[in-house]
């Protein structure tokens with residue numbers, strides 16, 4: 001990633017105080033979230049607008065967002081890092097990376113762009129209020145460490161808060177949990193001192209987290225059981241991508257190697273996404289059959305590894321080098337496909353009547369989704385109810401001025417969208433300047449007035465549990481551009497760079 005040669009702009013104006021909280025100053029752009037999206041957004045601001053002031057606020061005590069929150073054994077990406085890496089910064093590591101490697105990569109970006117002094121940790125944004133008269137947001141922050149209340153003001157709010165509540169993982173309540181004598185943990189809050197040696201572990205869930213965690217702990221625990229209600233799709237590519245190994249052995253610039261690998265993986269995911277719609281039966285058969293040879297003899301593939309949904313309706317879990325299946329072959333791990341009837345003192349009883357003994361239960365049961373960081377938004381004194389609002393290209397929201405958000409792809413790597421959205425926001429900020437506008441707000445045109453409003457996510461397209469549990473609190477999409485959230489990189493990489501910022505859906509003043 002290249003670094004702007006311009007010195008970091010001065011980031012705060014005058015410090016004022018108010019009765020409601022200490023005034024922490026004004027910036028041109030306030031970024032909420034220091035994860036992959038927030039750091040990516042900051043890089044683009046640095047590159048394109050070296051003279052504008054900005055800050056990044058994050059509730060956590062360190063950078064990385066998801067990769068800081070999730071530090072369970074074996075945590076790793078489930079997409080290739082050639083497309084999960086930023087466009088401008090070659091990834092030099094393995095195709096599938098450990099969480100710590102991703103954090104190290106983000107640290108390099110922070111250093112190269114001199115972002116460190118601009119990140120404020122333990123700053124939880126609780127409320128954001130827009131004033132048209134003042135043309136600015138007033139953002140209320142609660143300091144997680146001191147309890148202080150701070151007020152920042154900003155001309156533009158760039159929400160990079162991710163999609164789930166980092167402090168509250170999702171865990172269903174099961175009968176009998178209170179009588180269980182062992183330990184119950186969630187991967188989102190993994191206790192650093194958890195001793196697995198000689199323990200019988202049950203991991204509830206079958207998604208990427210379970211598939212990652214199980215091989216990582218199988219060697220330490222006495223036995224690990226994956227307890228799933230229904231199977232997920234897995235794909236087991238080699239940990240070292242063959243083309244990456246070849247290209248890296250040649251004397252060519254890293255940037256070329258990176259670009260070629262990005263194109264390869266973008267094309268592969270395009271193909272997977274397309275095939276999941278056009279020939280779902282073929283893709284289903286391909287995925288199921290590709291893992292069959294990796295399983296122990298007599299393994300019931302139909303029961304444990306044959307999902308009931310269309311491939312890609314939920315993320316396909318990547319199992320590099322088939323390490324999950326090695327753990328099954330070696331007898332260190334096993335799979336039970338059944339529903340939980342009750343926890344007992346010493347394990348979990350499932351509907352078949354079997355009791356799975358457990359000293360430790362890991363509930364790899366997913367996220368509690370959060371809408372724009374659970375921040376109370378107010379526009380000109382009116383509290384914002386997101387459920388009545390419509391997304392503008394999955395980037396802005398109707399009726400909310402000078403605010404953009406980043407939501408990545410379900411199928412392609414999240415970060416591909418960070419770069420595309422950042423380009424569009426950059427274009428928008430430049431366009432506003434050229435127009436002499438200090439405010440931009442998405443607004444339905446007269447011809448959009450009776451547009452059908454649809455749920456934020458079509459379950460036919462993507463039906464992960466955390467999305468389905470939260471549709472009722474989310475904003476909507478319409479039935480036409482630009483009021484839809486496309487979610488497919490193949491379309492967006494054509495559409496977003498050409499998006500007309502003067503098509504009447506953005507009102508400038």
Ligand SMILES: Cc1cc2nc3c(=O)[nH]c(=O)nc-3n(C[C@H](O)[C@H](O)[C@H](O)COP(=O)(O)OP(=O)(O)OC[C@H]3O[C@@H](n4cnc5c(N)ncnc54)[C@H](O)[C@@H]3O)c2cc1C
Nearest residue numbers: 033035036037059065066077078079125161162373413414
């Ligand atoms: C284990 C795991 C593996 C994954 N692997 C992949 C993968 O391989 N490929 C892929 O594409 N995606 C993957 N994902 C999805 C992943 O979440 C995204 O790729 C990406 O990390 C999201 O980055 P983000 O910066 O948008 O949000 P986050 O990583 O969620 O970071 C948001 C940050 O904003 C902060 N924040 C939120 N609300 C507030 C507030 N009100 N005030 C202040 N700060 C706030 C949070 O504290 C957090 O630090 C994975 C997810 C998990 C959990």
